Amino acid sequence: MTNPRISGVLAPVVTPFGADGAPDAERLARHCQWLVSQNVGLAVFGTNSEANSMSLDERLDLLERLVAAGVPPARMMPGTGCCAITDTARLTARAVNLGCAGVLMLPPFYYKGVSEEGLYRSYASVIEKVGDARLRIYLYHIPPVAQVGISLTLIERLLKAYPGTVAGIKDSSGDWSNTKAMLERFGTGGFDVFVGSESFLLANMRSGGVGCISATANVNPGPIDRLFREWQSPRAEEMQAALDVTRAIFQRHPMIAALKCAIARWSGDPEWTRVRPPLVELDTAASDALVTALEASGFDMPNLRAGPTT
Amino acid sequence: MTNPRISGVLAPVVTPFGADGAPDAERLARHCQWLVSQNVGLAVFGTNSEANSMSLDERLDLLERLVAAGVPPARMMPGTGCCAITDTARLTARAVNLGCAGVLMLPPFYYKGVSEEGLYRSYASVIEKVGDARLRIYLYHIPPVAQVGISLTLIERLLKAYPGTVAGIKDSSGDWSNTKAMLERFGTGGFDVFVGSESFLLANMRSGGVGCISATANVNPGPIDRLFREWQSPRAEEMQAALDVTRAIFQRHPMIAALKCAIARWSGDPEWTRVRPPLVELDTAASDALVTALEASGFDMPNLRAGPTT
Numbered sequence: 001m002t003n004p005r006i007s008g009v010l011a012p013v014v015t016p017f018g019a020d021g022a023p024d025a026e027r028l029a030r031h032c033q034w035l036v037s038q039n040v041g042l043a044v045f046g047t048n049s050e051a052n053s054m055s056l057d058e059r060l061d062l063l064e065r066l067v068a069a070g071v072p073p074a075r076m077m078p079g080t081g082c083c084a085i086t087d088t089a090r091l092t093a094r095a096v097n098l099g100c101a102g103v104l105m106l107p108p109f110y111y112k113g114v115s116e117e118g119l120y121r122s123y124a125s126v127i128e129k130v131g132d133a134r135l136r137i138y139l140y141h142i143p144p145v146a147q148v149g150i151s152l153t154l155i156e157r158l159l160k161a162y163p164g165t166v167a168g169i170k171d172s173s174g175d176w177s178n179t180k181a182m183l184e185r186f187g188t189g190g191f192d193v194f195v196g197s198e199s200f201l202l203a204n205m206r207s208g209g210v211g212c213i214s215a216t217a218n219v220n221p222g223p224i225d226r227l228f229r230e231w232q233s234p235r236a237e238e239m240q241a242a243l244d245v246t247r248a249i250f251q252r253h254p255m256i257a258a259l260k261c262a263i264a265r266w267s268g269d270p271e272w273t274r275v276r277p278p279l280v281e282l283d284t285a286a287s288d289a290l291v292t293a294l295e296a297s298g299f300d301m302p303n304l305r306a307g308p309t310t
Numbered sequence: 311m312t313n314p315r316i317s318g319v320l321a322p323v324v325t326p327f328g329a330d331g332a333p334d335a336e337r338l339a340r341h342c343q344w345l346v347s348q349n350v351g352l353a354v355f356g357t358n359s360e361a362n363s364m365s366l367d368e369r370l371d372l373l374e375r376l377v378a379a380g381v382p383p384a385r386m387m388p389g390t391g392c393c394a395i396t397d398t399a400r401l402t403a404r405a406v407n408l409g410c411a412g413v414l415m416l417p418p419f420y421y422k423g424v425s426e427e428g429l430y431r432s433y434a435s436v437i438e439k440v441g442d443a444r445l446r447i448y449l450y451h452i453p454p455v456a457q458v459g460i461s462l463t464l465i466e467r468l469l470k471a472y473p474g475t476v477a478g479i480k481d482s483s484g485d486w487s488n489t490k491a492m493l494e495r496f497g498t499g500g501f502d503v504f505v506g507s508e509s510f511l512l513a514n515m516r517s518g519g520v521g522c523i524s525a526t527a528n529v530n531p532g533p534i535d536r537l538f539r540e541w542q543s544p545r546a547e548e549m550q551a552a553l554d555v556t557r558a559i560f561q562r563h564p565m566i567a568a569l570k571c572a573i574a575r576w577s578g579d580p581e582w583t584r585v586r587p588p589l590v591e592l593d594t595a596a597s598d599a600l601v602t603a604l605e606a607s608g609f610d611m612p613n614l615r616a617g618p619t620t
Contacts, residue, residue: 021396021435052393052420055366055400083362083393085587086331090365108588109420110362112455118588125331125587145422147457148588277395277435278418278428278458 005136005167005192006077006101007210009201009225011035011217012046014259015054015062017274023054023062027271029069031218031263034304036075038221043104045079045091047145047172048215048256053276056087060094073099077213081106081140085122089129092137102136104170104213109146116154127162135165142172142196149173152185159191170213172196176203183207198224199247202240205231215255216247219262219301249293257282258290265291266301315446315477315502316387316411317520319511319535321345321527322356324569325364325372327584333364333372337581339379341528341573344614346385348531353414355389355401357455357482358525358566363586366397370404383409387523391416391450395432399439402447412446412477414523419456426464437472445475452482452506459483462495469501480523482506486513493517508534509557512550515541525565529572529611530556559603567592568600575601576611 013035016027032042044066045051045059054062059078067073080091080103088105095103105126107119127135139158143149150169158166168191171179179200183193187208195204198214201224205211217224220243227239250258257275261282264272273281282290323345326337342352354376355361355369364372369388377383390401390413398415405413415436417429437445449468453459460479468476478501481489489510493503497518505514508524511534515521527534530553537549560568567585571592574582583591592600 047420053395053418055394055396058394058396084365084368085363086365086368108363110357110455111588112457114588115590118590121590122587145420147422277432278421278424280425280428280431 005210006041006075007192008039008041009198009211009217009221009228010041010043010077010194010213011221012043012048012079012213012215014218014256014263015049015051016272017276018271021276023058024271025062025065025069027269028062029066029071030305032066032071035218035221036072037303039225040217040221041101042071042076043079043213044076046104046213047142048218048259049079050256050276050279051079052082053279056082056091059091063094063098067098074101076100077102077104077138079104079106079140081108083108083110085125085129089126092126092135093130093132096130096132096135102138102167104138104140106140106142106146107148107150109148112147114148116151119148119150119154120157123158124161127165136167137165138167138192138194139169140172141169144172144174152181155182155186155191159186159189163190166191168192168194168210170194170196176200179204179209180207183209197247198227198243201227201243202231202236215259216250218259219250220246220299222302245297246294246299249290249297249299252293253282253286253290254279261287261290262294262301263304267304315520316351316385317502318349318351319508319521319527319531319538320351320353320387320504320523321531322353322358322389322523322525324528324566324573325359325361326582327586328581331586333368334581335372335375335379337579338372339376339381340615342376342381345528345531346382347613349535350527350531351411352381352386353389353523354386356414356523357389357452358528358569359389360566360586360589361389362392363589366392366401369401373404373408377408384411386410387412387414387448389414389416389450391418393418393420395435395439399436402436402445403440403442406440406442406445412448414448414450414480416450416452416456417458417460419458422457424458426461429458429460429464430467433468434471437475446477447475448477448502448504449479450482451479454482454484462491465492465496465501469496469499473500476501478502478504478520480504480506486510489514489519490517493519507557508537508553511537511553512541512546525569526557526560528569529560530609532612555607556609559600559607559609562603563592563596563600564589571597571600572604572611573614577614
């Protein structure tokens with residue numbers, strides 16, 4: 001018997017780094033626990049997690065530590081797509097063995113302008129290497145960053161070859177017409193569409209989607225989850241508008257640094273501000289401007305204590 | 311006492327894969343030895359090597375096997391730039407310890423639109439982590455693929471902070487005005503400029519550059535090296551024109567698959583045609599067209615036997 005599909009709101013969980021630059025498993029576990037307490041799932045190792053700025057070994061180690069710390073794998077959809085299919089297969093297999101609900105898989109993203117046949121072979125090769133019926137892949141379409149995207153015809157081919165295993169997609173194109181096309185062509189056939197921003201959450205739910213996986217779910221999980229649960233309420237448009245206001249404040253800054261700045265401020269834990277190169281943390285002026293704007297908007301992160309347990 | 315700087319023509323050595331998809335160290339060593347016999351250096355783990363389609367462990371292992379097989383490290387400039395600076399530092403340190411002449415270092419390439427400060431920190435962090443006076447870094451500027459480029463002001467800052475360690479650049483922008491600007495600003499100060507295509511070799515040598523690192527050096531090493539050595543000859547323009555004709559034949563096809571097709575044909579070793587996803591090998595029609603055009607042009611790979619020694 002298979003588990004029910006994961007749905008709702010997921011956070012691409014930001015990764016804390018220690019003074020030595022190493023990923024901080026304890027702080028990460030604590031932030032994961034807070035997100036779960038807010039009813040938000042865990043797309044660890046996403047773009048906003050600086051996943052590709054970590055080595056494969058660092059990711060394998062972090063994933064095991066999270067599960068060992070009691071973070072529920074049934075609420076996890078780790079990002080596992082690397083440039084090398086050997087790496088993708090290894091991280092994916094570990095996620096499956098740890099009981100994760102699914103994996104979010106970038107296409108190989110170094111070479112640009114690759115053929116659909118090449119992308120098909122990439123996914124097929126990983127699926128064959130992992131060779132596990134529990135595997136559920138969510139394709140990760142984020143052309144603004146990866147530059148290599150997932151076309152409708154690629155989805156069609158993968159769904160035909162690997163039904164059940166190819167479980168859905170995260171569409172971070174920012175192009176609603178693309179999301180809509182995916183929903184219309186595949187949304188009724190067991191292919192779960194997550195939007196990559198809560199800005200499209202209401203539209204997605206109204207069109208048959210299953211939720212969103214959004215950067216700002218790291219900091220604004222409760223209200224985003226509420227819209228997911230109450231999208232049919234008469235107040236849904238109003239809730240969507242409020243989410244958009246908060247998101248817009250974060251979008252005035254580089255997103256990852258801004259998320260970490262907010263977590264540091266609302267948890268009282270300045271360790272959180274660190275990012276790994278090539279990213280750069282917010283400077284004092286930007287940091288102050290972000291916090292001031294958030295406070296003025298009534299933003300809060302209730303019960304957040306993102307530091308270590310000690 | 312430090313070794314002399316590497317210069318001349320280098321091949322981003324194509325990587326053979328076995329039937330199981332694993333890198334084939336023996337065939338690779340043999341191709342490296344042939345290239346060295348043609349007076350061409352070895353930029354293993356470049357874009358044309360499908361380096362980013364291999365895991366870090368696969369690259370570490372291959373590098374050690376090449377040196378163990380007698381491939382001279384003084385002729386090697388392995389590509390070591392990964393998305394994660396921890397990976398870049400580890401592979402770079404190994405290359406230094408094995409005695410490689412230098413390393414060719416991509417900037418972290420997952421995030422797009424990153425700041426110059428962030429790229430500076432990436433390189434600085436790797437240099438500090440490796441912490442070895444023998445390290446010589448050649449920056450790798452290939453915006454058509456990596457999308458993340460190396461600006462003149464970044465070079466200036468790195469040269470000031472790490473003179474001697476930051477030894478040069480490979481400019482694969484395909485934009486001669488960019489190469490010329492690098493040569494004019496930094497070319498007389500111990501900053502060695504390689505062009506990323508032999509199409510610009512003569513221009514580069516006339517402007518103070520030190521050579522080229524080019525895909526087609528895998529298959530046409532002798533004639534390219536000859537232009538490098540005889541660029542001041544009255545026949546230089548003619549030699550350049552002949553190189554351009556050969557290059558143009560390869561450029562009718564996806565380059566990596568075409569290089570491997572030619573090696574397979576001229577060595578009589580069909581194992582060479584394999585590529586790793588997301589790349590795709592040439593189909594029969596393309597393969598036949600390539601070989602026919604090359605033969606008609608008088609192309610040859612003298613004394614090539616790229617298979618295993620057994």
